[in-house]
Amino acid sequence: MTQSLPTAFTERMRALLQDEYDAFAASYEQPLFHGLRVNPLKIARERFLALTPFPVEPVAWCANGFRYQEGMRPGKHPYHSAGLYYLQEPSAMSAAECLEAQPGETILDLCAAPGGKSTQLAAALLGEGLLIANEIHPVRARILSENLERCGVPNAVVTNETPERLMERFPQFFDRILVDAPCSGEGMFRKLPEAIDEWSPNKVLECHRMQIDILDAAAAMLKPGGTLVYSTCTFAPLENEQSMAIFLERHPEFSIIPLPYPEHFSSGHPEWATPVSDELAQTARLWPHLLSGEGHYLAKLHKSADAGQPAEVPKKRKEKRAKSAPAGCKEAIAAWRAFAADALPHLSRHLGDDRAFLLFGEQLFYSPAPELDWDGIKVLRVGLHLGTVKKNRLEPSHALALALSAQEAARVADFSAEDPDLLRYLKGEALSREGSNGWTLITVDGFSLGWGKHVDGQLKNHYPKGLRWL
Numbered sequence: 001m002t003q004s005l006p007t008a009f010t011e012r013m014r015a016l017l018q019d020e021y022d023a024f025a026a027s028y029e030q031p032l033f034h035g036l037r038v039n040p041l042k043i044a045r046e047r048f049l050a051l052t053p054f055p056v057e058p059v060a061w062c063a064n065g066f067r068y069q070e071g072m073r074p075g076k077h078p079y080h081s082a083g084l085y086y087l088q089e090p091s092a093m094s095a096a097e098c099l100e101a102q103p104g105e106t107i108l109d110l111c112a113a114p115g116g117k118s119t120q121l122a123a124a125l126l127g128e129g130l131l132i133a134n135e136i137h138p139v140r141a142r143i144l145s146e147n148l149e150r151c152g153v154p155n156a157v158v159t160n161e162t163p164e165r166l167m168e169r170f171p172q173f174f175d176r177i178l179v180d181a182p183c184s185g186e187g188m189f190r191k192l193p194e195a196i197d198e199w200s201p202n203k204v205l206e207c208h209r210m211q212i213d214i215l216d217a218a219a220a221m222l223k224p225g226g227t228l229v230y231s232t233c234t235f236a237p238l239e240n241e242q243s244m245a246i247f248l249e250r251h252p253e254f255s256i257i258p259l260p261y262p263e264h265f266s267s268g269h270p271e272w273a274t275p276v277s278d279e280l281a282q283t284a285r286l287w288p289h290l291l292s293g294e295g296h297y298l299a300k301l302h303k304s305a306d307a308g309q310p311a312e313v314p315k316k317r318k319e320k321r322a323k324s325a326p327a328g329c330k331e332a333i334a335a336w337r338a339f340a341a342d343a344l345p346h347l348s349r350h351l352g353d354d355r356a357f358l359l360f361g362e363q364l365f366y367s368p369a370p371e372l373d374w375d376g377i378k379v380l381r382v383g384l385h386l387g388t389v390k391k392n393r394l395e396p397s398h399a400l401a402l403a404l405s406a407q408e409a410a411r412v413a414d415f416s417a418e419d420p421d422l423l424r425y426l427k428g429e430a431l432s433r434e435g436s437n438g439w440t441l442i443t444v445d446g447f448s449l450g451w452g453k454h455v456d457g458q459l460k461n462h463y464p465k466g467l468r469w470l
């Protein structure tokens with residue numbers, strides 16, 4: 001690494017690690033670890049292994065996680081555009097894995113952008129249940145939304161709120177919550193050297209205070225009996241064991257649950273926090289000199305089942321729904337049904353609940369939680385974006401294409417990953433190609449990638465302008 005580490009950081013780490021410090025410091029001279037996580041919403045692990053053009057090696061603590069070598073560029077492959085995998089550093093795969101989300105559950109990812117862990121949680125849900133992926137910064141929330149779209153996630157709601165605001169709306173609502181907290185990023189110094197310039201002892205303190213507030217909000221939103229995972233990518237005890245020690249003092253209804261993979265994850269350090277609590281030894285540290293990944297901290301907590309009854313979440317009242325149903329929703333649903341009858345005769349998803357269709361302006365969505373009222377919450381996406389309704393016709397969305405399989409579509413134009421026409425499609429060009437007229441799902445080696453529209457021997461390009469390859 002060319003950039004030198006801040007002295008206050010190295011002195012603290014030397015004092016903490018003592019004999020181990022030299023090995024820790026030497027890890028900064030080692031090459032970075034690169035990882036990708038296969039997206040089971042699009043492709044099964046074994047099929048990916050048969051198909052991957054990059055040699056990969058499994059990550060021990062994540063069934064769908066793999067390392068790839070320096071020099072490979074999986075982010076520049078059409079399979080990435082088709083959402084077959086998400087690029088994610090191996091240690092970063094641990095937090096969502098440890099939350100153990102189950103299909104059908106209600107999950108909150110409270111600090112979610114750019115979406116590494118949200119896409120992983122959505123994959124664990126397998127399209128069943130609800131994921132609220134929240135990000136406080138509007139620009140980052142948009143990137144989060146795009147990443148969920150690319151991964152073909154049908155059941156995520158992307159919000160752009162403060163934790164406090166969500167807490168008012170969703171008391172004791174979630175089965176599981178991930179708090180991947182904003183932190184001073186010491187574990188990322190090697191991967192993102194700009195984190196070094198932004199670091200200061202004061203930033204560590206500010207992050208610690210912010211983490212306490214975010215955790216308080218998360219505690220209030222978790223159902224009794226629910227599970228919380230707290231994670232950071234920093235080494236500072238103040239942001240790790242100390243944030244947990246304070247949280248446990250403030251919330252006696254929580255207890256720490258042991259984490260898996262003791263052969264890879266090291267114990268947390270109770271002696272690095274006040275008051276010293278032995279429980280903290282069951283939190284985990286991922287050290288870059290002890291495993292093939294960057295630095296992380298993890299804690300998994302259980303909320304006592306006796307911690308009070310789940311509160312009533314404001315739901316749409318019938319009369320309110322009738323009043324607030326946007327004008328044109330009925331027509332929009334009819335436009336969707338006409339589109340689906342023509343272009344998606346084998347749709348496997350059952351989109352039959354009229355209450356689940358939501359119209360925002362011209363944009364039609366299918367909500368994974370029709371009973372919830374989103375009024376007053378900043379929402380970027382509610383479940384599956386079906387398309388834009390204009391003049392009683394539906395123009396299908398890119399999100400819909402990515403959530404479909406080739407078997408569901410009436411018309412498919414399939415290209416191999418090496419076909420020059422595929423590159424032309426990704427660049428936004430129209431293609432000469434025979435086929436019956438109408439909306440056509442474009443696929444790469446059988447995996448959905450976007451829309452085209454056949455008109456008399458021409459395949460018009462509907463790959464979104466902002467995603468086109470240059």
Ligand SMILES: C[S@@+](CC[C@H](N)C(=O)[O-])C[C@H]1O[C@@H](n2cnc3c(N)ncnc32)[C@H](O)[C@@H]1O
Nearest residue numbers: 111112113114115116117136137140180181182
């Ligand atoms: C470590 S990053 C999350 C990474 C993400 N979980 C992933 O896997 O891609 C922390 C996020 O918390 C957001 N954040 C910053 N301040 C916050 C606050 N006060 N409350 C909630 N989130 C905040 C940041 O914008 C950032 O996107």
